[in-house]
Amino acid sequence: MKCLIIIPAFNEEKNIEHVVENLQANYSAYDYVVINDGSSDSTAAICRKRGYSLIDLPVNLGLAGAFQTGLKYAYRKGYDCALQFDADGQHRPEFIASMIEKMQEGYDIVIGSRFVTEKKPGSLRMLGSNLISVATWMTTGKKVKDPTSGMRIFNRKMIGEFALNMNYGPEPDTISYLLKQGATIAEVQVRMDERQAGESYLNLSRSVMYMMRMLLSILLIQNFRKRREVK
Amino acid sequence: MTLVFRLILIAASLLTTYYILKRIRQSKLQIEYAIFWLVFAGILVVFSLFPELIALFTRMMGMQLPVNFIFLFFIFVLMLKLFLTTIELSTLENKVKDLTQEVALLERERQETSIEGGDKPQEP
Numbered sequence: 001m002k003c004l005i006i007i008p009a010f011n012e013e014k015n016i017e018h019v020v021e022n023l024q025a026n027y028s029a030y031d032y033v034v035i036n037d038g039s040s041d042s043t044a045a046i047c048r049k050r051g052y053s054l055i056d057l058p059v060n061l062g063l064a065g066a067f068q069t070g071l072k073y074a075y076r077k078g079y080d081c082a083l084q085f086d087a088d089g090q091h092r093p094e095f096i097a098s099m100i101e102k103m104q105e106g107y108d109i110v111i112g113s114r115f116v117t118e119k120k121p122g123s124l125r126m127l128g129s130n131l132i133s134v135a136t137w138m139t140t141g142k143k144v145k146d147p148t149s150g151m152r153i154f155n156r157k158m159i160g161e162f163a164l165n166m167n168y169g170p171e172p173d174t175i176s177y178l179l180k181q182g183a184t185i186a187e188v189q190v191r192m193d194e195r196q197a198g199e200s201y202l203n204l205s206r207s208v209m210y211m212m213r214m215l216l217s218i219l220l221i222q223n224f225r226k227r228r229e230v231k
Numbered sequence: 232m233t234l235v236f237r238l239i240l241i242a243a244s245l246l247t248t249y250y251i252l253k254r255i256r257q258s259k260l261q262i263e264y265a266i267f268w269l270v271f272a273g274i275l276v277v278f279s280l281f282p283e284l285i286a287l288f289t290r291m292m293g294m295q296l297p298v299n300f301i302f303l304f305f306i307f308v309l310m311l312k313l314f315l316t317t318i319e320l321s322t323l324e325n326k327v328k329d330l331t332q333e334v335a336l337l338e339r340e341r342q343e344t345s346i347e348g349g350d351k352p353q354e355p
Contacts, residue, residue: 173262
C-alpha cells in the first residue's frame with residue numbers, strides 16, 4: 001500500500017523542520033510532500049535548502065486549495081492512500097500505522113480522533129466540535145466524535161473525488177456530506193500535541209466564523225448537493 | 232397590500248430560492264458564497280410570508296413607511312456585498328497576475344537552461 005503524507009504549510013518556518021525531520025528519520029516508509037501555500041516567511045526556502053519534497057504554490061490558496069494540490073499529485077502518481085498532516089507539529093506520526101490498518105478494513109476515510117476512547121474536555125473549542133458533531137448526526141444519523149480533527153486518511157477513491165471536484169475542502173462539512181452519500185468513515189484513537197511554535201490561524205472571531213460556516217454548510221447546503229463520483 | 236401582489240412576492244421569493252438551490256446543486260457555486268445567497272433568499276421568503284415583520288421593524292426604527300425600511304435594508308446589504316465582492320475581485324486579479332508572471336518566468340528559465348545545455352537558441 002503506497003501512502004503519501006500531505007503537509008500543507010502556511011508560514012510554518014518555526015515548525016516545518018521539526019515535523020519533516022521526524023518523518024524522515026523515523027517514518028521513512030511513507031512518502032511525504034510539503035505543500036507551501038504561498039507563505040510569506042521562509043518556509044519554502046527552508047524546504048529547498050534541506051532538500052525536502054516540496055510543491056511550492058506561487059500564490060496563497062487556503063487550506064482547501066493547498067491540500068487539493070497534494071491530492072492531485074497523489075492521484076497522478078497513483079498513490080493508494082493520502083494522509084492530511086499538519087505542519088505545526090500537532091499530529092504524531094506514530095498513529096499513522098493504525099490509521100492505515102483501519103482503512104484496509106474497507107473504509108473510505110479514517111479520522112485520527114482524539115475522542116474515541118477518551119472523553120472530550122469541556123472547553124469552548126470543544127463546544128464548537130460538539131455542535132458540529134450534533135449537526136452531522138442530525139443530517140446523516142451517524143456519529144463523528146472528532147469532526148474537526150485535521151488528521152485524516154483518504155483511500156484511492158476519495159483521492160480522486162477530492163482531487164477533481166469543487167467544494168471538497170478537507171473540513172467537517174465535506175465529511176458530513178460524504179457520510180450522507182454513503183461513504184464509510186471510521187475513527188481511530190490518537191493523541192495530539194499542542195502546536196509547537198508560531199501562531200495559530202484560528203483566533204476567537206475566526207473560530208466563530210468557521211463554526212457558523214460549518215454549521216450552515218452542514219445543516220443547509222450539503223442537503224442540496226449532487227455528487228459527481230470519480231470512476 | 233393586495234392579495235395578488237402578496238402572492239406575486241411569495242412566488243418570486245420562492246422561485247429565487249429554488250433557482251439558487253439549483254445552482255448550488257449543479258455545484259456551480261462555492262459554499263462560502265452559497266451561504267450568503269441562501270440566507271438572503273431565506274430573508275426574502277420570510278419577508279414575503281410575514282409582512283407584519285417589516286411593519287414591526289419600521290416602527291422600531293421610527294420610520295414612516297415600510298417601503299422605506301425595505302429599500303434601506305436591501306440597499307445596505309447589497310452595498311456591503313458589492314464592496315466585499317470588489318475586494319475579492321482585486322485579490323483574485325492580483326493572484327492571476329502573479330500566476331501569469333510565474334508561468335512566464337518559469338518558461339523563460341527553462342529556455343535559458345536549455346540554451347546553456349547546448350541546444351540551439353529558440354526563435355521567438
